[in-house]
Structures are given as structure tokens and as C-alpha cells.
Amino acid sequence: MVTLPFIKNSLISIDIGFRNIKIVEVEVGKNNEIFIKNFGIASTPKGSIKNGAIKDVKSVTNEIKKVMNEINVKTKNAKIVMSGTNIISRIFLIDHIPGQDLSVAVRNTISQNMPIDMDAHQIDYKVLQELKENGSSKLKVFVTAVLKSIIQSYIDILIELGLKPISVDIPANSTAKFFNRDIMVNENETWFKKKKYSKLSQNTFAVIDFGSETTIVNILRDRVLEFNKVILRGSSNIDEAIAAKLYKKLDESERLKKIHGMELPETNVSEEQEIIYQCIKGVIDDIAKQIYQCFEFYEKRCYGDKVGKIYIIGGGSLLKGLRDYLEDVFTVPVYPVSLLSIEGIEINQGLDSERLNYLINSVGITL
Template sequence: MVTIPFLKNNLLSIDIGFRNIKIVEVEVNRNKEIFIKNFGIASTPKGSIKNGAIQDVRAVTNEISKVLKEIGVKTKNAKIVMSGTNIISRVFLVENIPGENLDNTVRMTISQSMPIDLDAHKIDYKVLKEIKDDGVPKVKVFVTAVLKNIIKSYIDILVELGLKPISVDIPANSAAKFFNRDIITTESDTWFKRNKYSKLDQSTLAVIDFGSETTIVNILKDRVLEFNKVILKGSSNIDEAIAESNHVKLDEAERLKKIQGLTPLDLSFDEEQVKIHNSIKGVINEIVRQIFQCFEFYEKRCFGDKVGKVYIIGGGSQLKGLTSYLESVLQVPVYHVGLLSIAGIRINEGLDSDRLNYLINSVGITLS
């Protein structure tokens, strides 16, 4: 009897955000199951990222190098996630002309519809589906464009660290890879929401990544990414609002935010707590307003369907009361998803599971 070895691929992934750098070492087997061997989180040096590009490669590599030594990483094959503020994405309907090269047709559409220098950008697109628009055969394509010099700044990080660059990816692709998998929710939560929202078509879902400086809205149809938008507001804006209204420092404002969250007010709340609540709600409402705009744009301009379900991820998604508040205003089922809510993930014993919710993007890019 011949024994076939259980193939494993060791990878290091690095997710560089505005506030934190997340580093995770994983084993991915041939069944796409992921074993998290180790991870570390470091603070992103202030001023080292501007408009998505790494401005101070040395400062960033120094922080990453410290973490790699602390957690004892030996893997050299590395993938990296870039910040999302300078990633342009669009959905287009392109006429499907027999005999014409689709690449040329897409590039022509981009040159006419997107105000970018094609030579300066790395352009990727994927065909979502073929449709007929007023009887004319067309293809629906999802286009992403990133400045080549921004991509290079991330590759420079890996090279400076002596790692072997495998890929530079965007947060939207990471989320899309994960949400191709089964999502594990509590049985009671699933039963309640399934009954309450039984009339909704949930084949179109949104994955909303609440970060420190940004909130990223991804929309997937039948688990295929069809829309991505970066909202330039995040949890740090809540800290600033609390600090201003309550006349406290930012670190104290962050502490108050974590304690109170979006807990509904009652008669026992004092004036300070009311101010905190109103500050949090004001920022969240502005983010929600822009989320609604994304949903509307996707339906009307991207030829999409109504969003029937929402998953929230990221550090900011852990705000108390956020899930129930979003559900009440969006009127769709909302699920808070951590790393261990996703099928096929195992972790090394002894790792801090509470911090794993920050790793979805960094782990997601390890999938092919």
C-alpha cells in the first residue's frame, strides 16, 4: 500500500494597517484547512503609511522584525495585505463582441470611465457573469486598480525582511476567500434570525470590516466578490468624538468606548455616559449612512440585488451593541464573525484566542 504524504504549505502573512501590524504564521494543507501556528501584533509607526503607500520602509520593517523574533518565525514564504485607502474598484458592463479581445475592451472601458493613468496602475479584472442588456450580449466585470509604486512599497517590506514575496493582496480579496467557507453561528441565533428574516434572499451578502481608520464594505453574490468600497471612517473617529465631548485624552476615550459601547440608555445613565453614547452613535450613524449608499450604488449602478445578510469583522466590530444596532437600522440579519467562526480553522494551543479577531485579513490571504 502506497502512503501519500499529507502535504502542508507553511506561509507567513503580514497585514499592515494604520494602527496595527498583524503577523501570522500558518500551515495550509491540501484540503485548504488552516492551522495557525503563531501570531503577533505590533503598533504601526506613526506617519509610516500615507494614502496606502509605505512611506518609511525601515520603521515598518523594524517593528515587524521585532515581532518575528519574539514569536520565533522561521517561514520565509510571505504574503502581505496592503492598506485599503488607495485601492480603486469598479463594476462595468462591457459589450461582448465576438472575435474582439476582452482585455482590450476592458482597458478601453477603464480609460473612458476611470480617471487614472493606466500605465501607472496595476489593473486586474474578473468576469462576474454574462448578461443581455437591451438584447445586447455583455459581460459584467469587476475591476481593481492599484498604483504600481504602492505595490512596490509593500514588496520592499518583504525584501528588506529577507522574506520571499509570494503575493501582495487587498483586504477585499482576503474577506472574499474566507466567506467562500461555511460560517459557524450559534444555533439559537441562527434559528431566530432565519425565522425573522425568512423572506429575504440571502444569496447576496455584505462583509463589513470595521477598522481603526476605515470601514470596508464588501458585497458578495453567490460568494463571489462584486463590490468593494472603503469608507474613510473607523473606530478611531469614535475615540476622537468621545475625547472632544467629554474633554478627555484619546486613550481614556478608547477605554470609555470599550466599557460602554452602544448599550441602550436608561434612567440610570449619568450625563457623562449620555455624552459617550451620543458620540459613539453619531460616528456609527455616519458610517451606516455611507453603508446604505454602498448598498444603493451596488443595486443601481452595479446591477446587483438587495443585500440579504451582513457579516461584520475587524477590531471595531467588537464594539458592544454594534451587531444588534446595525440589525435594527439595516433591517437584515447581522452576524459578528471572529476567526474561529469560519470553518476549517484550527489554532495552536496556548494562543490568545481573544486577539484572533484581528487576524481575518492576514489569515485570509494565505488561501489560494
């Protein structure tokens, strides 16, 4: 075991997704340096999550316990990240009146514009900026709302595991924490691309998390999260499309997806290859259309700037040809990002670095 001099806090973080549960043990330094001691990935029991809430605490905790034993976790302090499907986020413009109680103004705005039970939800907000509209001073406020019962279902997991709950967080916050740091990416751009992209804003960018069941769109301006949307389509939909067309089992369809991706050979294309390509492209086209709608909504309804570049994360971002496809569709540079692309991350020797792309949310909540 490597021991680093800056270490002060040990944490375990747990990210429960629809397909996989990611468990990471980290040590966090005084300047938020992160040392990944160990990690494990388990399959999420089928039917254990519904609408973002944990419905079968026992089966989930049993899977987590197995992994914790396998990787020999000793830490008790724990953070957990929620599934993103039942997290509501909105941006509102609120009249800026000197001396007003902003929390009351936010709650009044939510009650008038969001069809939710205010008492049943945990509501958090962040002021993004002050601006003028028709001569009046306004505050642009980013609001998130989550059912308290869903938050409690995640706390129950930690208690059942005998861990000390430190926080329950959402994927968007994890992403925002990481992308406040310097990101080391391979530019790998031609002179033509650099010229074409040179006039785009570098202060506004998207981080797109390609997951199994969902695709999460985050937009940050000046490294501050200003937009978040969960698209209910993910890489598992590709597996299902291939399985339906080729009469294959899902695990075989997933294998074919990984082999072929969005790249067709120039010659001697078989009928099966063509079908696989069309299945993948059909799902990705649908996701890209919804991403584009998110960008438009952010610009027109959230007083945002045009997105100048895209970072892609998550297991689905490893799909062959996805980066080139997204660059062609959105005409902005696209950068795949792994944990080791992010400043201040170190990993214990001997760990499988190829699987780190699945861990950005689970590591990000430790900050």
C-alpha cells in the first residue's frame, strides 16, 4: 500500500446505478487531492431501483457487502450518489429586491412553477448571477428538488451496511466538482478544426455522462453548473435494439456493440454489420437529438451561452466512433475524459485503470 503525506480523510463512496454499483475507497488530502485506494463494481439486483428510489434495500446491501469484503474496506465514513432519474432541476429568474428573504422568494417561485409537494421534497438552490431584464434587476437561480423519501432510501443503505452517512449527493454535483479542476485532454485536432472552432466560447461547455439507462447532460459556464437534464436513454437501449433485430441475447448484443461501435468498414460490409451499425446509430441519433434540445433550451430559456466544447464521461462514452459522430453533429470539439484526465487524482498501483471511466461520479462525491 502506498501512503501519501497529504492524506487526512478516508472515505468510501457508493454509486448505485441501474446496471452497476460502484464502490470506491479513497483518501482525500487537505487540498482535495484524491488517492484511490481500491474499488469494486457489482451488478445492481434487478428490480431493486424504481424511479430513483431503492425498493429492495436488502438485496442492494448484500451486493455492496460482497464487494466491500473483496476489496477489504475498513473505512466507515461514507457518501452515496443517487440515481439521476428522479432529480428535478430548474433555472428561474427571481426579482432581486434588496432586503428580501431569498429562500422565501425561491420557495414561492417553485410553488407557482413546479408541480411538486414542497413539504415532501428536499429543495436546494444556488444563485448563478445577477442580470437585468426590462430594466429590472433579476437573480438567476439554479434549483434542485428531490423527494425526501428517496434520499432516506439511500441513507437506509448506508445504515444497513453499518457505515456512517456523511452525505447523499446527485451526479450533477459530482460532475461540477470535478470539472472545477484542470482537465488534461488530448487535443488531437487538425489545423482546420482549430480554425473552425476558434470563435466558439471556451467558458461554456457540456459534460455528457453516457450511462447504461440514462444520459445526463450538464452545462457549466465559468466552471459553474447552470443546467442539468436526465435523458431516459442509454447504452442498454443499444443492446436491446441489436437483440431485437438479430435475435440475440442481451449479453451477446452488448459484446457486438463493443466490437463494432459506430464504425463501418469501407469495404466488404456484411449484412449483420450493417444491422448492428443501424441499431447503434438509431439510438445514438435519438440521444443526440435530445442533447441538442437541451442545448437550445439552455441558450433560449436559461439565458445561457452557446456550448463551445463537450466532454464525454461514463461507460457509454467508450463506444467506438462516438467522439467523431458527436463532433460532426454538434460541430464543436469533443473530448473523452477519464479519472486520470483530471487534476489531483492518484491511483493505487495494481488497480485496473481501464475501468476508471465508470467511477467519475463515485469519486467526485468524495470532494
